[in-house]
Amino acid sequence: MQLNQFLIMQHEVLLTIVLIIIMISELNFSTKNKSKVIGFSTFLFGIVTVIGFLPSQTGVLFGGMYKNTDLTILMKNILNLGVFIVFLQSAEWLRKPINQDKISEFYLLVVASLIGMNFMISSGNFLMLMIGLELATIPVAALAAFEQFNNKSAEAGIKLILLSAFATGISVFGVSIIYGINGTLYFTELSSGSLATLGMIFFFSGLAFKISIVPFHLWTADVYEGAPVNVTSFLSVISKGAAVFILMIVLLTVFKTNQGEWVWIIYATAVLTMTIGNLFAIRQQNLKRFLAFSSIAQAGFIFMGVIGGDQAGMTAVVYFVLIYAFSNLAAFGVIASISNASGKELISDFNGLYKTNPKLSLVMMIALFSLAGIPPVAGFFGKFFLFTSAASGGYYGLVLIGAINVTISLYYYLLVVKAMFINKSESPIQTFKSDGMMRVGLVICVIGIIMVGFASQIYEYIYSLSLVI
Amino acid sequence: MSFLSLFVLIPILTCAAIMLVRSKSNVRWVAASGMVIQLILAAVLVVLYLLERKAGNDAPMLFMYDVTWFKSLGIHYAIGVDGISVAMIALTAIVIFAGIFASWQVDYLTKEFFISLIILSSGVFGFFISIDLFTMFLFYEVAVIPMYLLIGIWGTGPKEYSAMKLTLMLMAGSAFILVGILGLYFNSSIDGGPLTFNILEIAKVNIPIEAQRFFFPLTFVGFGVLGALFPFHTWSPDGHASAPTAVSMLHAGVLMKLGGYGCFRVAMFLMPEATNEMAWFFIILTSISVIYGAFGAIMQKDLKYINAYSSVSHCGLVLFALLMINQTAMNGAILQMISHGLMTALFFALIGMIYSRTHTRMVNEMGGLMKAIPFLSVSYVIAGLASLGLPGLSGFVAEMTIFVGAFQHSDTFHRVVTIVACASIVVTAVYILRVVGAMLMGPFKNEEHENIKDSSWFERISVVSLIIAIVAMGVAPLWLSDMTWESLTPIIDKLDVFS
Numbered sequence: 032m033q034l035n036q037f038l039i040m041q042h043e044v045l046l047t048i049v050l051i052i053i054m055i056s057e058l059n060f061s062t063k064n065k066s067k068v069i070g071f072s073t074f075l076f077g078i079v080t081v082i083g084f085l086p087s088q089t090g091v092l093f094g095g096m097y098k099n100t101d102l103t104i105l106m107k108n109i110l111n112l113g114v115f116i117v118f119l120q121s122a123e124w125l126r127k128p129i130n131q132d133k134i135s136e137f138y139l140l141v142v143a144s145l146i147g148m149n150f151m152i153s154s155g156n157f158l159m160l161m162i163g164l165e166l167a168t169i170p171v172a173a174l175a176a177f178e179q180f181n182n183k184s185a186e187a188g189i190k191l192i193l194l195s196a197f198a199t200g201i202s203v204f205g206v207s208i209i210y211g212i213n214g215t216l217y218f219t220e221l222s223s224g225s226l227a228t229l230g231m232i233f234f235f236s237g238l239a240f241k242i243s244i245v246p247f248h249l250w251t252a253d254v255y256e257g258a259p260v261n262v263t264s265f266l267s268v269i270s271k272g273a274a275v276f277i278l279m280i281v282l283l284t285v286f287k288t289n290q291g292e293w294v295w296i297i298y299a300t301a302v303l304t305m306t307i308g309n310l311f312a313i314r315q316q317n318l319k320r321f322l323a324f325s326s327i328a329q330a331g332f333i334f335m336g337v338i339g340g341d342q343a344g345m346t347a348v349v350y351f352v353l354i355y356a357f358s359n360l361a362a363f364g365v366i367a368s369i370s371n372a373s374g375k376e377l378i379s380d381f382n383g384l385y386k387t388n389p390k391l392s393l394v395m396m397i398a399l400f401s402l403a404g405i406p407p408v409a410g411f412f413g414k415f416f417l418f419t420s421a422a423s424g425g426y427y428g429l430v431l432i433g434a435i436n437v438t439i440s441l442y443y444y445l446l447v448v449k450a451m452f453i454n455k456s457e458s459p460i461q462t463f464k465s466d467g468m469m470r471v472g473l474v475i476c477v478i479g480i481i482m483v484g485f486a487s488q489i490y491e492y493i494y495s496l497s498l499v500i
Numbered sequence: 501m502s503f504l505s506l507f508v509l510i511p512i513l514t515c516a517a518i519m520l521v522r523s524k525s526n527v528r529w530v531a532a533s534g535m536v537i538q539l540i541l542a543a544v545l546v547v548l549y550l551l552e553r554k555a556g557n558d559a560p561m562l563f564m565y566d567v568t569w570f571k572s573l574g575i576h577y578a579i580g581v582d583g584i585s586v587a588m589i590a591l592t593a594i595v596i597f598a599g600i601f602a603s604w605q606v607d608y609l610t611k612e613f614f615i616s617l618i619i620l621s622s623g624v625f626g627f628f629i630s631i632d633l634f635t636m637f638l639f640y641e642v643a644v645i646p647m648y649l650l651i652g653i654w655g656t657g658p659k660e661y662s663a664m665k666l667t668l669m670l671m672a673g674s675a676f677i678l679v680g681i682l683g684l685y686f687n688s689s690i691d692g693g694p695l696t697f698n699i700l701e702i703a704k705v706n707i708p709i710e711a712q713r714f715f716f717p718l719t720f721v722g723f724g725v726l727g728a729l730f731p732f733h734t735w736s737p738d739g740h741a742s743a744p745t746a747v748s749m750l751h752a753g754v755l756m757k758l759g760g761y762g763c764f765r766v767a768m769f770l771m772p773e774a775t776n777e778m779a780w781f782f783i784i785l786t787s788i789s790v791i792y793g794a795f796g797a798i799m800q801k802d803l804k805y806i807n808a809y810s811s812v813s814h815c816g817l818v819l820f821a822l823l824m825i826n827q828t829a830m831n832g833a834i835l836q837m838i839s840h841g842l843m844t845a846l847f848f849a850l851i852g853m854i855y856s857r858t859h860t861r862m863v864n865e866m867g868g869l870m871k872a873i874p875f876l877s878v879s880y881v882i883a884g885l886a887s888l889g890l891p892g893l894s895g896f897v898a899e900m901t902i903f904v905g906a907f908q909h910s911d912t913f914h915r916v917v918t919i920v921a922c923a924s925i926v927v928t929a930v931y932i933l934r935v936v937g938a939m940l941m942g943p944f945k946n947e948e949h950e951n952i953k954d955s956s957w958f959e960r961i962s963v964v965s966l967i968i969a970i971v972a973m974g975v976a977p978l979w980l981s982d983m984t985w986e987s988l989t990p991i992i993d994k995l996d997v998f999s
Contacts, residue, residue: 343572405645406638415634415678419573422682427714430682434675441671445648445664453652453660487570494572
């Protein structure tokens with residue numbers, strides 16, 4: 032194997048280098064200067080993110096185990112960008128004294144998990160996919176338990192690792208059935224049949240757990256609530272985004288022949304996911320739980336693009352995940368900075384926020400409007416195109432249910448807007464200034480939320496890549 | 501680039517300018533000057549449009565501009581106007597102009613108030629110039645959402661409840677519209693050609709009748725929610741009553757017209773067969789709106805509720821006339837939209853001004869106001885007379901045209917509903933005259949009301965501009981009616997084929 036062939040795995044290689052550099056460099060900072068790791072790692076990761084966007088090779092490696100197309104590169108870039116924003120937003124939290132002794136671990140775990148996701152996206156073989164899945168999951172469980180002296184955080188970690196293991200077990204069982212039929216695990220050599228459908232269902236259940244699709248969503252709210260805010264944002268955006276990408280790729284390429292069957296599975300889970308996610312979100316008081324259920328509902332909307340199953344549908348999914356990443360990260364960023372400044376995480380704590388922190392309130396409002404799909408911000412375009420792709424398959428009933436769910440979701444998003452702008456509070460959160468990196472992170476998100484919708488070039492670019500998968 | 505885009509651009513630029521200035525009075529002046537420019541622009545548009553028509557240009561839409569936006573989906577930013585949209589734009593420009601002056605005294609978060617209000621108006625302008633369903637839908641939602649903040653923050657009474665109810669009901673309506681739009685889109689290709697969101701292109705296609713039967717009711721009800729179609733009108737009284745003055749004006753005056761406009765431009769125009777098939781059902785609903793709204797208004801004691809229910813009644817009349825599917829009645833519907841827009845805006849402006857002086861909106865707590873505030877009182881009488889359809893004012897022209905058109909149908913069903921709807925005029929006279937009598941005439945009921953001051957200069961600007969428009973429309977309706985009549989021809993041609 033030649034070196035330039037190796038460069039096909041550019042993203043994974045770069046991330047591994049970053050991982051090693053952070054690990055080594057941490058040894059060189061004295062105990063007093065540990066917090067310098069934060070700036071250093073973020074800067075390093077920023078460079079990697081930028082390099083990712085440069086044109087790179089596509090191709091197949093390891094006899095078909097690994098393959099990279101323009102679309103998978105784009106997906107990896109979206110994840111990189113998301114992680115970069117998470118890094119920017121978590122600087123303030125990592126500087127706290129309680130986290131002093133484990134700063135670099137945060138970066139190591141996140142990057143390791145990201146490498147796993149990249150391998151999953153590029154896998155051409157179920158074996159590769161399962162290894163990637165494990166690599167992506169186990170560090171996240173450690174991250175969820177990051178604040179080890181906080182009972183809820185520890186609980187989140189153990190909950191996540193146990194349930195993940197269970198879900199992976201189910202997935203592997205599905206894969207074993209598929210192997211039993213075909214005698215191979217390469218995506219390109221699989222055949223269809225009723226047993227294959229069974230295998231697909233088991234495999235789907237495992238991944239559905241990652242995306243927290245109803246009825247595999249029960250862990251989501253507890254883990255999101257228990258984990259530190261920045262970990263939650265990683266979980267709800269990066270983890271979920273990667274799982275959505277993989278599910279879409281697997282359904283549309285590997286199980287293409289089974290489309291007649293999985294369409295109805297997707298239909299039913301989409302309806303359940305958005306409805307139940309939305310209805311539970313209404314009752315939440317804690318912002319992290321609230322966004323947990325809202326992100327469950329968003330996954331239901333994403334499935335409307337998968338069900339379309341054509342080029343436009345794939346484009347809509349990737350496009351929506353990009354928008355969702357910006358919007359959700361903006362919302363989590365605001366929550367994180369408020370949590371850092373005051374330790375408050377309830378919706379009622381946001382009462383009267385506009386009076387004291389107008390800029391943060393505006394960012395939050397734009398993010399929530401984008402999540403709700405209100406024009407002129409990008410969320411509207413993302414949702415509209417998801418609906419369009421569902422309608423192109425003739426699923427008008429699903430579109431109607433989805434559109435009504437948008438209205439329901441608007442209700443609870445408006446509750447937060449109401450708290451910030453309309454409700455009055457006797458003890459509002461004091462005016463504060465969040466640190467520079469957090470502000471940069473929020474600004475990137477806001478620019479993304481506003482620009483991605485209007486700039487049709489981005490959509491057309493994704494569309495042109497979606498042709499070949 | 502067509503100059504029509506300016507109608508969206510100027511409000512956005514005005515908002516940007518407002519963000520830059522600091523003091524409250526500067527905010528007001530920037531907002532006002534932006535909307536004055538908008539008003540001038542609207543006047544220029546009317547003149548240019550009439551000149552162009554006079555020169556013999558008989559294209560269905562003028563000043564068209566079309567640029568591809570999302571190429572692979574066939575989404576364009578396509579704009580253009582016909583006589584109806586020109587009339588609507590003129591109406592919007594007048595109402596927002598009056599609205600800015602009516603809310604001159606907003607003191608709490610002034611900057612945010614004007615920004616939200618003007619963003620809302622840019623959505624309305626954008627809606628009226630769009631001929632692409634996607635952008636139309638986009639602007640529709642832009643016009644609805646600021647309403648939540650406007651009512652929630654600056655409203656009165658149970659404002660949070662009303663704001664939420666209004667927003668959610670309208671968004672549920674837009675959920676139906678969304679399905680309708682997508683249904684039209686996926687049936688829009690001619691012999692397997694490219695799909696399009698362009699209304700004029702879709703109008704050339706005969707959409708299969710099965711699809712029409714499914715999508716017409718969705719679209720009509722979706723827009724009907726905003727047009728206060730019974731039984732989806734319940735957001736309207738609460739919303740109008742809780743909203744601050746300018747928002748009530750804009751909402752009842754202009755935003756409810758988006759519903760009527762969408763109903764005929766999208767639902768009826770593009771799905772003519774289903775329209776003819778299902779018109780009877782919606783005619784019954786709208787007749788209920790007309791009568792129910794009028795009787796509802798009689799029972800109310802709060803000035804804003806009276807006018808909110810009267811809006812339900814009058815907007816019901818708009819949809820009622822549209823569904824009559826003949827050119828006279830439909831032209832009446834357009835005139836009614838404009839007439840109602842002007843006079844409700846005037847009503848709500850006056851109610852806001854009276855309320856700020858008397859601190860009550862209850863009719864039975866006021867009396868003899870004619871002596872204390874003659875200018876506002878006389879204006880109120882004028883608005884009332886326009887509302888009950890006095891000849892010489894705008895209401896008469898509209899309602900007369902509607903009922904003449906409706907009476908052209910000679911079958912029993914249409915006769916009965918027309919007579920029922922006609923009866924609403926009498927009921928309107930009852931509640932208008934009762935309010936005028938109780939509130940403006942007679943002795944003072946509250947001693948504090950004896951010393952209140954009459955209107956200030958900015959209030960006069962607001963009121964006079966609306967009264968001028970009402971009288972102009974009442975005295976010389978022909979130039980307006982000719983303009984809309986012509987533009988209705990292609991629509992009625994398409995609808996008539998299937999009747």
